[in-house]
Amino acid sequence: MTLSSPTKLELTAPTLAPHVQLGLHDDLVLEMYWHMLLARRLDERMWILHRQHQVAFHISGIGHEATQVAAAYALKRGHDFIFPYYRDLCLTLALGLTPRAMMLAMYGKQGEPMSGARQMPAHYSARHLNIVSVSSPVATQIPQAAGMALAMKYQNTDQVVMTCFGEGSTAEGDFHEGLNWAGIFKLPVIFLCQNNQYAISSPTDREMAVQNVADRAPAYGMPGVIFDGNDFIESYHAITQAIERARRGEGPTLLEAKMYRLVPHSSDDDDRTYRSREEVEAWKQRDPLLLARKYCVENGLLDDAHQAEFEQRAREIVDDADEFARNAPYPPPEEALNGVWGELPKI
Amino acid sequence: MSEITNIEAITRTLQQEMRRDPRIFITGEDVGKRGGVFRVTKGMYEEFGEARVIDSPLSELSLVAVGIGAALYGLRPIVEIQFADFIAPAFNQIVQEAARFRYRTNGDWHAPVLIRAPYGGGIGGGLYHSQSIEATYSHIPGLYVVAPSTPYDIVGMLRYALRVDDPVLFLEHKKTYRLIKGEAPDDDYMIPFCKADIKRVGSDMTVIAYGLMLHETLQAAQELMHEDINVEVIDPRTLNPLDRDTILSSVKKTGKALIVHEDNLTLGLGAEIAALIASEAFADLDAPVMRVAGPDVPAMPYARTMQDFFMPNAQKIADALRKLNAY
Ligand SMILES: Cc1ncc(C[n+]2csc(CCOP(=O)(O)OP(=O)(O)O)c2C)c(N)n1
Ligand SMILES: [Mg+2]
Numbered sequence: 001m002t003l004s005s006p007t008k009l010e011l012t013a014p015t016l017a018p019h020v021q022l023g024l025h026d027d028l029v030l031e032m033y034w035h036m037l038l039a040r041r042l043d044e045r046m047w048i049l050h051r052q053h054q055v056a057f058h059i060s061g062i063g064h065e066a067t068q069v070a071a072a073y074a075l076k077r078g079h080d081f082i083f084p085y086y087r088d089l090c091l092t093l094a095l096g097l098t099p100r101a102m103m104l105a106m107y108g109k110q111g112e113p114m115s116g117a118r119q120m121p122a123h124y125s126a127r128h129l130n131i132v133s134v135s136s137p138v139a140t141q142i143p144q145a146a147g148m149a150l151a152m153k154y155q156n157t158d159q160v161v162m163t164c165f166g167e168g169s170t171a172e173g174d175f176h177e178g179l180n181w182a183g184i185f186k187l188p189v190i191f192l193c194q195n196n197q198y199a200i201s202s203p204t205d206r207e208m209a210v211q212n213v214a215d216r217a218p219a220y221g222m223p224g225v226i227f228d229g230n231d232f233i234e235s236y237h238a239i240t241q242a243i244e245r246a247r248r249g250e251g252p253t254l255l256e257a258k259m260y261r262l263v264p265h266s267s268d269d270d271d272r273t274y275r276s277r278e279e280v281e282a283w284k285q286r287d288p289l290l291l292a293r294k295y296c297v298e299n300g301l302l303d304d305a306h307q308a309e310f311e312q313r314a315r316e317i318v319d320d321a322d323e324f325a326r327n328a329p330y331p332p333p334e335e336a337l338n339g340v341w342g343e344l345p346k347i
Numbered sequence: 348m349s350e351i352t353n354i355e356a357i358t359r360t361l362q363q364e365m366r367r368d369p370r371i372f373i374t375g376e377d378v379g380k381r382g383g384v385f386r387v388t389k390g391m392y393e394e395f396g397e398a399r400v401i402d403s404p405l406s407e408l409s410l411v412a413v414g415i416g417a418a419l420y421g422l423r424p425i426v427e428i429q430f431a432d433f434i435a436p437a438f439n440q441i442v443q444e445a446a447r448f449r450y451r452t453n454g455d456w457h458a459p460v461l462i463r464a465p466y467g468g469g470i471g472g473g474l475y476h477s478q479s480i481e482a483t484y485s486h487i488p489g490l491y492v493v494a495p496s497t498p499y500d501i502v503g504m505l506r507y508a509l510r511v512d513d514p515v516l517f518l519e520h521k522k523t524y525r526l527i528k529g530e531a532p533d534d535d536y537m538i539p540f541c542k543a544d545i546k547r548v549g550s551d552m553t554v555i556a557y558g559l560m561l562h563e564t565l566q567a568a569q570e571l572m573h574e575d576i577n578v579e580v581i582d583p584r585t586l587n588p589l590d591r592d593t594i595l596s597s598v599k600k601t602g603k604a605l606i607v608h609e610d611n612l613t614l615g616l617g618a619e620i621a622a623l624i625a626s627e628a629f630a631d632l633d634a635p636v637m638r639v640a641g642p643d644v645p646a647m648p649y650a651r652t653m654q655d656f657f658m659p660n661a662q663k664i665a666d667a668l669r670k671l672n673a674y
Contacts, residue, residue: 081420113455114452114455115451115452115453116452116453116454118450118451118453119451123451125451125452125455125456126455127452127455127456132419132456133448133451133452133455133456135443135444135447135451137439137443140412140439140440140443140444142412143408143409143412143413143416143440144412144413144415144416144419144440144444145416146409146412146413146416147409147412147413147414147415147416147417147419147424148416148417148419148420149416150401150413150416150417151416151417151420151421151422151424152420154372154398154399154417154422155420155422161416173408173436174408174409174412174440177404177406177408177409177412178409178412180404180406180409181403181404181406181409181413184404338453338454339449339450339453339454340449340450340488340489341449341488341489341513342449342454342457342511342512342513343512344511344539344540344541345507345510345511345512345539347507347537347539
């Protein structure tokens, strides 16, 4: 295999709106925008709760919404599987995890459905939604996703697996081993790297010696595709193509969504110690939520009244989730002992 | 009923189970055409094809991870680690992932991957082909660690392992592969986890031993019979979680306990078993709990003299038992 440079996806037919060219219904585009907006408002509330000392920790997806909503809409729900990572608030929300569940996780309250309030917030999981549990060590999910894809191939299904991770995590051995398996066995798996330019404080040139994560794809015998992760329609296009390729049995794709972490790494981080405010401000001009809103307005899908209604609805949902979780009881302490082992088979 | 070796017990059971359950597949380094470096999967590539007997790249971390992913999907993956010594890169995937899916999702997900690993020394394997890894992994709640040591136990426990809904580390003492023979009925019996077995009934002392050391212990017990010393031998079979009851009731009966393992002494299984006996059978003890174990050096040296020095054997066990008996 010769080294090929990453492909930029170009849309043709300039007379039609991009989403129309992709066969995306107006309603769906608006729904995607709605999920981005709801994710953002929920995320912002989580930051506030942390600053108010209501919750111990928050790790945010702000700046990642366009790619994530696109991934959620490109996957076949309840059919395909996703191994997400801790920034995938918008992705898992759009796939069906509820704001109440996420708020229960923030407060660590009884009834939190992802981990029974054992894990920190943002460790998404929902078996009924084919969302595989997130752990804290980065990149471990990448070879696991390859393994599930191997199972699918062996079962001859037309399912695909997607896994998400940051660009910094591609320095872990798990990433390289996972891609190696996927390449060797031509597995139906999509590796979606959300390159937000930083691994905590380390910029990309301290994470890898190549320009792009996608440059590594040829080493594993798969295409690497770079796209504008702030543009939800372009993201949808790139992700859909990779999914279709996997579904056709043509093998894996390494996708790299270029974006920016618009907030500190987590509630424990102070990003002023390692990056300038000018840099952050410049990227805010390309805030994916603003871009999506602009797109919807320009294409006649959204007007001011509609926007106000969305904001109102989002506020109500976030308020409800916050209140619900705040008032929920804590789990009984001895619940810590449950769920270590399954039931042993009877003989 | 004819006798089979430990390795034949594994191969035969894997074949039978794969015929029974189409969800089972096996992957590992050289498990395909070559049939594995120890020949455990001999003939299985031919019978089940490359979709179910899968030669993996050289990458233990992802071997286990791939098994996890397939298990989450609902298959029953068997992962062969070529030598237990090389499982270390997969530590994170075993401990923080496989063993933790159930707990971290409050039972929503579970990852029943079966990891087979040839372990143990005495075969000229030096530092990196002789290790005993059981203590390290027995520290991990959520991961079954089993080490059946006779053909009968191997067949029954391997069958059981393929029906357990949690990850299992299935340890196979490589020196016993062809050394140990025994009867194993060709029916579908199973042996449950967390059940120790009394391999020899006795009244004077209790020895707890597994793997190659079980057989060395049985030999020592035989020897001591001529000195009118009557030793009871308990094979825990499942190393974590332990069958506490069987161990304790034996020690309560004999009043003296020796634990034998080839894994090094400090924080080995013997430490846990000794603590268990001290806290639950203190009043019944007639002597301090003793241990015979590998020395606290990083791993087993290659030179024959040093290897023999490292390995506990029937002689060393018999000597320790004489001391314990005289106490
Ligand atoms: C194996 C491991 N090492 C270190 C950490 C601590 N840690 C958490 S996130 C992170 C940075 C990850 O950066 P990247 O992969 O780019 O993802 P991002 O957070 O930028 O989305 C680090 C070092 C960890 N969680 N796991
Ligand atoms: Mg990053």
